[in-house]
Amino acid sequence: MLLQTLEIFLIAITAGVFGSMLGLGGGIIIVPVLTLLFDLPMRTAVAASTVSIIATSTGAAVAFLQDRLTNTRVAIWLEMGTATGALSGALIAGYLNQRFLYILFGLLLAYSGYNMFKTRKNELPEGVLPDRLSQKLQLQGSYTDRQLGKRIDYQVTGTIPGLIVMYFSGIAAGLLGIGAGIFKVPAMDQIMRIPFKASTATSNFMIGVTAASGAVVYFARGDVKPMIAGPVVLGVLLGAILGAKLMVRLKTSTIRKLFIPIIIYTAFEMIYRGLK
Amino acid sequence: MTIHDPELQPPPSPHEPIELSLARLLRIGSLIAAVLIAAGIGVMLLGNEAVATRLITAGLLALLATPIMRVITAGLIFVREKDWRFACFCLVVICALAAGILLGQGHGG
Numbered sequence: 001m002l003l004q005t006l007e008i009f010l011i012a013i014t015a016g017v018f019g020s021m022l023g024l025g026g027g028i029i030i031v032p033v034l035t036l037l038f039d040l041p042m043r044t045a046v047a048a049s050t051v052s053i054i055a056t057s058t059g060a061a062v063a064f065l066q067d068r069l070t071n072t073r074v075a076i077w078l079e080m081g082t083a084t085g086a087l088s089g090a091l092i093a094g095y096l097n098q099r100f101l102y103i104l105f106g107l108l109l110a111y112s113g114y115n116m117f118k119t120r121k122n123e124l125p126e127g128v129l130p131d132r133l134s135q136k137l138q139l140q141g142s143y144t145d146r147q148l149g150k151r152i153d154y155q156v157t158g159t160i161p162g163l164i165v166m167y168f169s170g171i172a173a174g175l176l177g178i179g180a181g182i183f184k185v186p187a188m189d190q191i192m193r194i195p196f197k198a199s200t201a202t203s204n205f206m207i208g209v210t211a212a213s214g215a216v217v218y219f220a221r222g223d224v225k226p227m228i229a230g231p232v233v234l235g236v237l238l239g240a241i242l243g244a245k246l247m248v249r250l251k252t253s254t255i256r257k258l259f260i261p262i263i264i265y266t267a268f269e270m271i272y273r274g275l276k
Numbered sequence: 277m278t279i280h281d282p283e284l285q286p287p288p289s290p291h292e293p294i295e296l297s298l299a300r301l302l303r304i305g306s307l308i309a310a311v312l313i314a315a316g317i318g319v320m321l322l323g324n325e326a327v328a329t330r331l332i333t334a335g336l337l338a339l340l341a342t343p344i345m346r347v348i349t350a351g352l353i354f355v356r357e358k359d360w361r362f363a364c365f366c367l368v369v370i371c372a373l374a375a376g377i378l379l380g381q382g383h384g385g
Contacts, residue, residue: 005317051336058306058342065299072294076350076365083372090379137361174376208343213373215340217380226316230332233339234313237306 009235016239020060021247022259023203024181025053026236040228047223050215052236057208059240067248068143069201074156077137078166082210085170093175102274105172109267112186116260123252128193130155141198146248158191165191173210181207182266196252294353301349305342309335344373
């Protein structure tokens with residue numbers, strides 16, 4: 001029991017570090033570890049992972065907010081899409097062919113992985129012209145990049161397309177229980193042309209809210225096992241605080257290089273799940 | 277992409293920036309959760325599993341409440357700043373979250 005708690009705790013720290021740096025939930029690490037290594041039921045693993053998404057988000061957001069990396073206005077605008085999408089996903093669950101959705105979302109991820117690979121050397125987006133809505137909502141942002149040692153002012157575009165993609169990412173989360181951040185980061189990076197670090201930090205900020213309603217439901221159903229979720233959350237919180245401190249000092253291209261294999265892996269895994 | 281241009285800075289607000297208010301809220305939430313869970317794990321090592329479970333559950337609930345409180349707080353800050361548009365956006369998010377929770381519990385699992 002003691003050894004198991006310690007092992008879960010250490011793995012959770014790793015998940016927290018990577019999740020917070022990349023704006024992801026860390027379920028990609030937590031769920032397979034709990035089911036395969038610790039032989040826990042899927043429901044327990046998914047519930048613990050959903051609660052740990054909130055830990056990743058909350059732990060890292062403090063540092064990101066203080067560094068102004070998080071764009072709160074963009075986050076709240078897009079949360080409308082993810083929250084209503086998750087609700088729609090829960091409503092239409094059972095009416096849609098899940099296989100088809102896995103393949104569709106998998107292909108979408110593969111495509112954004114390919115785009116991310118093409119732009120892997122770009123440090124910052126250039127020549128972004130804000131659309132009218134983005135100006136009206138004042139979505140532009142600025143932060144001090146500790147790695148480049150200068151202040152970065154940026155504009156945001158693709159305000160409506162970004163919201164639409166978030167709606168579908170919310171559906172994926174509500175329906176398939178996946179994709180806390182894996183759709184959000186590419187949407188902000190590639191459609192809204194937000195600097196990559198600001199995209200991952202803003203995704204990190206949003207995933208806690210996306211996970212919240214699901215986590216409450218798991219909790220009410222008794223799927224959240226305190227003896228499992230406790231050490232997971234504690235480890236992820238610690239890891240997320242460390243990861244956020246590390247991320248602000250990394251080069252954008254380094255973070256991108258860490259993100260690309262994960263997005264490609266997830267794309268293939270989803271297509272496989274749809275086909276098998 | 278432009279580098280530092282003082283003319284582009286927004287006018288100073290009489291209140292502290294929303295980022296700092298939300299950062300404080302999230303720090304308090306995660307601290308409460310971490311302390312309760314760590315205490316729970318500590319008690320578990322001492323062998324009192326019943327108390328440990330309660331402490332950890334309380335910590336997990338504190339963590340769950342944090343993002344929901346964050347959306348509500350952001351909404352209140354926008355109301356204070358008379359930014360009605362963003363206050364409405366927060367309201368949409370809160371309603372969707374509430375509906376999601378009610379719907380999920382309705383299914384019973």
